[in-house]
Amino acid sequence: MPKTLNRRDFIRISSLGLGGLAAANPIFDWLSGSVMANESLQETIKRIPTYCEVCFWKCAGWAHLNDKGDIWKLTGNDDDPHCNGRLCPRGTGGVGMYYDDDRLKTPLIRTEVDGKQIFKEASWNEAFDFIAKKMKKIADEHGPECIALFSHGSGGKHFGRMLKAFGSQNITAPSYAQCRGPREVGFFATYGEGIGSPERVDIRDTDCLVLIGSHIGENMHNGQVQEMSDAIDKGSTIITVDPRFSTAASKSKHWLPIKPSTDMALLLSWIHVIINNEWYDKKYVDKYTFGLDELKEHVKSYTPEWAYGITTIKPHVIRKTAKEMANAAPSVIIHPGRHVTWYGDDTQRLRAVAILNALLGSWGRRGGFYNPEKKKVAKLNIPRFPKPQKTWRDAFPGKFKLAGLALASGICDATIPAAGRDCSFKGWIVNGTNLISTLPNQANTIEAIQNLDLMVAIDTMPMEITGYADVVLPECTYLERYDNLRISGHREPTIALRAPAAEPKYNSKSAWWMAKELSNRLGLGDYFPFEEEEEELDWQLKQVGSSLEEMKKIGVKKYNRQYDDLYPLEGLPDYEFNTNSGKIELYSTAMEDEGYDPLPKYTAHEEPPTDFYRLIYGRAPMHTFSRTANNPNLTDLMDENKVWVNPKVAKEWGLKNNQEVWLENQDGVVTSFPIKVRVTERIRWDSVYMVHGFGHTDKRMSRAYGKGASDSELITRTKVDPVMGGTGMRVNFVTFLTEAPTKGAA
Amino acid sequence: MIEQIITSGKNNAGIDPFLHVWGWEIPFYLFIGGLVAGILFFSALFTIRGKEEEFPTAVKLAPMMTPILLGLGLFSLLLDLSHKLYFWQLYTNIRWESPMSWGAWTLMIIYPLTIIWSAIWLKDVFPKWDWKFQWIDEGLEIIRHYKKALAWSLMILSIILGMYTGILLSAFNARPFWNTAILGPLFLTSGLSAGAALIMLMSKASKEKRLFARIDLMLIGTELFLIIHLFMGFLAGTNVHIEAAKLFLGGEFTISFWIFVVFGGLIFPAILEILELQKVKIPHYISAMLVLFGSLALRFIVVDAGQVSRWLY
């Protein structure tokens, strides 16, 4: 029985020769061409339906098998509104996830040998026994609620079921407080509904698309990029507000190269212009909104001239773009964006976005925001989940009152014992999210982990988070398993099936199986009544008039909308909104009730000190954060990130293209690895830009280790949004070190 | 400022970031081709003028090297192929538009001829040689009667061999540095010069050495003239040609070209040869070796520079 460890060392190198698994090395065969290449026909012998797990868009598609029965290629499902038959580069490159031989291959348990902490290979039984025992101990000593689940993948549904059955509802995805949380809360406070995923924006029918910092095109959310392309074909106007010349900016009629952190001023100024010139949709605003007078009074001083001084966008440009929006209204979208946790006042900024949309009358109308519908699928016949005694909210009394979902950063913080709290989290189950890269302030995350009694990491790849776990469980990729049906809300309701195209490789297993096995050991077997996931799916499908057999043939089943209300406000019928006043709240009573500003205000944010530059980060269309950094097909496209530096700045510092530099932030934290400089005009002189997800420090990932630098290491400071706890991350500043630092960061 | 990058990580081996598919094998073969052309040319020339006995090295001895040299050259060509087992496909058709095809067939014709040519003179050089087969002796006697005809065809073929290596490169108009008609004559002259140098090196007769030193001087002069015109042509051409010329006028090949090829391989040996002709005591082998080295270096640098030069877009 392994003794309790006082401190978790980051176990970098896999030890104890995983020699038993060196047998088949298909990637080598693949590289030398013998698995798929010339001996196989370029013909699909069989295709299996699946939906992609590389990002969160979950496009449905087909896995094609060649004449050897191996996975040959992945294509999109024509009936799927998420992708319309075309997968994005990550989806197409999903084969790399399956064939990556750096994958986790066997369960691992942390032990100490000769004073050194290493992972020893374990059997599934050993691993489950270990976990179950610890979970019961935590439940006895502190309560089951002290175990939390962090998930950012389909597996979370299964572990979530197990954890809820166990007695904890503390389930979180970093996508809330680290990503899109503020927009859900901002829009909910205004319209009584959130944005959801896929976003309910009618881009393909819009006449004017306004992107505030959103970099669709580099952010490769498939449906959005496809619809933006449709909009370009139509001749729609695109207005991009971004300090960087993004791909979207290059396709925009107007690119507003805004000074970073001042977007709120621009939005308020637009609202001012639209109200004062009476360019808003009078009938719509009269009928549906509440608080116009208060709003008008509130924005009185936010003139374009005022905004010019703050944003550096010229007043006539502000007026012109406002007019463009108004001309296009109601077929206009001020896009809420996706990752919006920037400066700490993000909920308010999204409130301004919501208000602007309301003034233009785009919510609920064609070319604006449509009303998605989801297919109702019967719930499983399982016992009710026990009611937990406490939730994560109890760790933050009086704070983040409007947060709708659990905060990943909050749970992380609440794992560190603190004076005012009588208990903290003792156990983490982490599935499909590399918290080291995901959560800001790495040191904080690592400190939190040291306070845990149990840390379980379930992943397909040896991501950094697995190096801190007590138990590592190898999950098979999405191409090797069934999963819950994808029930997504869109213009038409659809369900999609994920079926395995290959047997799980090595000793990996599906999350459903793991959750079921654990549940059995915890005495919660009733929550997984079926023996195989296939049976569970077949049962569910039969409830909606389909079957596993049918779904295996078609992959995606479309249903007709139950209600003909795709654009519920078209024609301005009577409508009651899910808000306190029953109307669209330009003036938010919900915010007011909880003590927050009912109307968004402008706050100036800190600017970079001399010789420092604001760190802006983003996505590349060929990668999904750190998840794909080791995928051989995708590293072929991009195997490292570069830091974008304006030529003026490069000249000042004497930096040349492709020169390696280390980045140091305002707190003195330096990146573990150097990063190459890209001297480009596309970035403003007060900022630097890099793509998120590189700079991996785990040697087990042969293609990702040491490539580029990690922006997550530099995000040590956050501005927390008081309304819902979102962690604003664009408040870090960096400077350049042209020589290797004498004391490394890792 | 124009910033052009490949965002999808193109890194095909030997293609990116700069073309480098031909290593040492091709320049080595081009050098051999030029050298052999030079040797055969002079051998044939002096045979036609009936001067076999006056210049025995040029006519009889030097050509003995040619089958071996050509063999080495062809072997290095085989090494260059990336799909070696299929090399025989070269001889299943003649492609009139492909200089590579001409080269393959020209060599097919020249190689046997060099063997025959060497065989004819073998007994002159090694009197004790015995063919061991009667029919070889008789066959060679018959061929010896047609010496002059053979010499004429050899002379023409050697000029083709010497020129075609340059024309081969100039046919690739995707490489601006090679895209000039001067390359053919330049390589021919360089080859003849190398041949003359080798003959100078191998010869024991001072009259032969002096003649070939004078011939070599003329060839060096011609070569320098051609090189100057090469660059003048480029600099008067389009953008891509000017960029190609710049590789040698401040770019990465500047030092190697002007020092190894022009000064070390042409001007310095020319000075040495002039001094030798003025009866200053300088061993002939120094200038000969320099000329040979310069000829080899020329091929290496031209092949490398041509791959680096590209159309700008």
Next chain:
Amino acid sequence: MRYAMAIDTKKCVGCSDCVVACQTENNVPIGYCRDWVVEATSGTYPDLSMEIRSERCNQCTNAPCVRCCPTEASHIVDGGIVVVDHDECIGCKACITSCPYDARFVHPEGYVDKCTFCIHRVEKGENPACVSVCPTKCMYFGDTDDLNSEISQLLRKRKWKTLIPEAGTEPNIYYLT
């Protein structure tokens, strides 16, 4: 029948899906690519413009690679597609040197490889893999000899350019600008 491709640079976002799809469809070994994406930015901040192009073998009508091939391994088939016969290619690399677009490469198995317009798909009436997968639908494939085809209509309606026209190769990939 003259197959050609038209790529709308207004819509291309440089996602490189075309590169991955080609790789999986044609079993291109890791480390090699038959097509690639170029991003060209011009101007000074904030007066900038950017063009993104997906490039590949241009299947030139006047192909220098076909002309210089000594064994006829590189040849043009019906429809104007330039293909390489693996069993005739000796790997002399003359074609690689003669291509102004750097479109060819030496396959690890020894022969020279490049984009084939997915001829195995075209023969079945499907589009090349890159055209089929492109999420922005900015790629068009068709017969320019057919005046009613989508591509012919596009080339009449829109402004377009080809790459290095001065090289005289008569490329058949048109970039709609």
